[in-house]
Amino acid sequence: MANENNHLVLMAGGVGSRFWPMSTPERPKQFIDVMGVGRTLLQLTYDRFRGVVPDENVWVLTNRDYADIVAEQLPEIERSHILLEPCRRNTAPCIAYVSWRIKASDPKANIVVTPSDAIVMDVPEFRRVVTSSLKFASETDAIVTLGMKPNRPETGYGYIQADLSHLSARNKEIFRVDTFREKPQLELAKKYVAQNNYFWNAGIFIWNVSTIVNAFRIYQPVTSRIFEALLPYYGTEREQEFIDERYGDCESISVDYAIMEKAEEVFVFPAEFGWSDLGTWGSLLQQTEHDMYGNSLIGENIHMYDSTGCVVHTTQEKKVVIQGLKDYIVAEKDGTLLICKLEEEQRIKQFSAD
Numbered sequence: 170m171a172n173e174n175n176h177l178v179l180m181a182g183g184v185g186s187r188f189w190p191m192s193t194p195e196r197p198k199q200f201i202d203v204m205g206v207g208r209t210l211l212q213l214t215y216d217r218f219r220g221v222v223p224d225e226n227v228w229v230l231t232n233r234d235y236a237d238i239v240a241e242q243l244p245e246i247e248r249s250h251i252l253l254e255p256c257r258r259n260t261a262p263c264i265a266y267v268s269w270r271i272k273a274s275d276p277k278a279n280i281v282v283t284p285s286d287a288i289v290m291d292v293p294e295f296r297r298v299v300t301s302s303l304k305f306a307s308e309t310d311a312i313v314t315l316g317m318k319p320n321r322p323e324t325g326y327g328y329i330q331a332d333l334s335h336l337s338a339r340n341k342e343i344f345r346v347d348t349f350r351e352k353p354q355l356e357l358a359k360k361y362v363a364q365n366n367y368f369w370n371a372g373i374f375i376w377n378v379s380t381i382v383n384a385f386r387i388y389q390p391v392t393s394r395i396f397e398a399l400l401p402y403y404g405t406e407r408e409q410e411f412i413d414e415r416y417g418d419c420e421s422i423s424v425d426y427a428i429m430e431k432a433e434e435v436f437v438f439p440a441e442f443g444w445s446d447l448g449t450w451g452s453l454l455q456q457t458e459h460d461m462y463g464n465s466l467i468g469e470n471i472h473m474y475d476s477t478g479c480v481v482h483t484t485q486e487k488k489v490v491i492q493g494l495k496d497y498i499v500a501e502k503d504g505t506l507l508i509c510k511l512e513e514e515q516r517i518k519q520f521s522a523d
Contacts, residue, residue, distance in 0.1 A: 174277045175303055176378075177222040178267050181211055181231040181239060181285040182254055187388050187448060189517050190505035191482065197288040200238050203447060204457065205484055210447070211285045212242055217292045221299055222281070228252060229285075230263045249404065255413040261385075261427035262392055262419035264374075264478065266412065268381050269396040273403040278378040279307045287371065288456060290443025293358045298440045302375040305340045305436075310386070313343065313375040314427065314436040316368025318443045322358035325448055327351055327425075328368040331437045341418040346435040349425060368439050371446070374424070381428070392419045450498045480511070491510035 178405065181199050192198040199211045208216065215227065224245050231239050233253040240248060254263055254412065264282060271278045281299055289295045302313045315328045328350040337343045353361065357420040359365035385393040395415050402408050420427075429435060445456045457465040457480075464473050474492040482500040483489045491499060498514060502506045509517065 172279070173223060173226075174279055174306075174307070174492050175222045175274060176226040176228065176271050176275065176278045176280045177215075178264070178271075178280060178282040179211065179227070179229045179259065179285045180263070180282065181229050181235065182257070182263065183284075183286060184202070184232065187517070188450070188453075188482075188500070189520065190500060190502040190507050194486065195234075196238065197286075198447070199284075200235070200242065202484070203453060203482075204288065205482065209242055210288065211239070213288065214283060214285045214315060215243055217289055217295055218281075218299070221296050221303070222348060226275075226278075228500050230254065230266055230267055247373050253409065253412070255416050256418050258416065258421045260424045261389060261422045262416065262422050264381070264393050265385050265389065265419070266416070268385070269400065270380055270403050272382055273400055275293050276378065278377055279303045280378055280381065282374045284372050284446065286481050287446045289357060290456070292442075294440070295444075298438055298442065299373075299375070300353050300383075301340060301342065302438050305337070305343055306331040306375050306377050307381070309337075309345045309352075309434070311337075311343075311434045311436050312380060312382050312432055313438055314346070314429070315371050315373040315375075316439045317370050317371050318439055318441045319362050319421065322355060322362045323369065324352060324355055324358050325452075326446070328353065328358075328361050329368045329437050331366045331368060331369050331439065333366045337436060340438075343436045346437050349430055349438075368437060369444075371444055372426075374429075378436075384428050389420070389422075392427075450480055450500075450517075451511055453482075454478075454511070475511060478511070 170300050183197050184194050188198045191201050200209050202209050227246050229239050230252050236251055236253055239251050290306055311435045330342045331348040332347050333344055335345045382523060395418055399411050402411050445452050447453055454465045459465055462477045465480040471481055471489045476491055476494040478496040479494050480498055494509045498509045498511055
């Protein structure tokens with residue numbers, strides 16, 4: 170059974186359209202079935218925490234425009250646990266908001282914060298790592314982040330440099346963080362991968378609620394005072410009114426800059442469970458099964474001839490026939506068809522605006 174003090178926070182406020190034409194600003198990628206498995210990325214993220222966190226302790230932070238989508242896709246979650254940002258202020262203010270909100274109802278809470286638009290291939294290993302990290306955070310004043318062991322010199326992720334000579338006495342798999350590194354250029358990424366103490370930053374954070382609240386008090390005092398002052402209103406009918414009124418006063422800053430790079434007791438759990446943030450069509454191609462010619466086919470009745478290295482996402486079509494393509498994206502949604510070279514996918518944002 171899940172620990173009754175374990176809480177899950179799903180960050181679902183992103184507005185990107187990287188998987189256009191499937192994703193749009195009105196329905197970004199966390200709300201679509203990217204993998205073609207009948208569950209959206211948000212639902213898959215929720216699913217992998219089953220048995221780790223009780224349903225009644227699941228929270229979602231999202232844009233007010235997506236409140237109904239979240240409620241529709243996750244009917245198991247109490248509507249009062251869908252917290253709405255009135256404006257975009259990056260990740261630090263929304264994490265501060267949900268931390269004080271949880272603290273108001275469960276002062277002993279252990280919290281895992283995760284993006285809702287990534288995938289995990291080895292769910293049992295993921296659950297083991299998260300459960301172990303939650304136990305560690307509950308027994309210490311540590312902030313824990315999950316580090317993905319890199320298998321290629323990726324320039325699209327930030328990196329965590331760990332001190333592998335300093336492992337925790339309470340958990341032999343958890344190490345102190347030396348520093349966080351920005352997304353590197355290719356040559357620097359190659360150097361990181363050649364060493365064994367650099368890990369991809371998955372943006373998954375684990376802490377006790379007192380630990381994170383105290384960190385905000387020390388490193389973000391203005392933001393902490395805003396949410397501390399709202400303690401009498403959390404869980405009441407006036408909560409959203411006061412959030413709407415005060416949220417815009419928070420500094421727009423990521424939790425990485427606000428807390429992670431400043432706090433003293435920061436640790437990393439290096440892990441391997443088939444993680445990808447699915448930031449590109451290319452990453453989807455890497456993470457899905459291929460036919461014998463390296464094509465990733467998501468949809469029914471897709472026929473490929475003389476084609477290699479393509480990703481095809483056509484779940485609404487009865488029959489698809491493709492001939493003579495190499496390293497292409499083919500995607501269709503609601504009458505809009507995209508055919509684009511994989512190497513040119515950075516132009517998709519331009520296409521979607523036309």
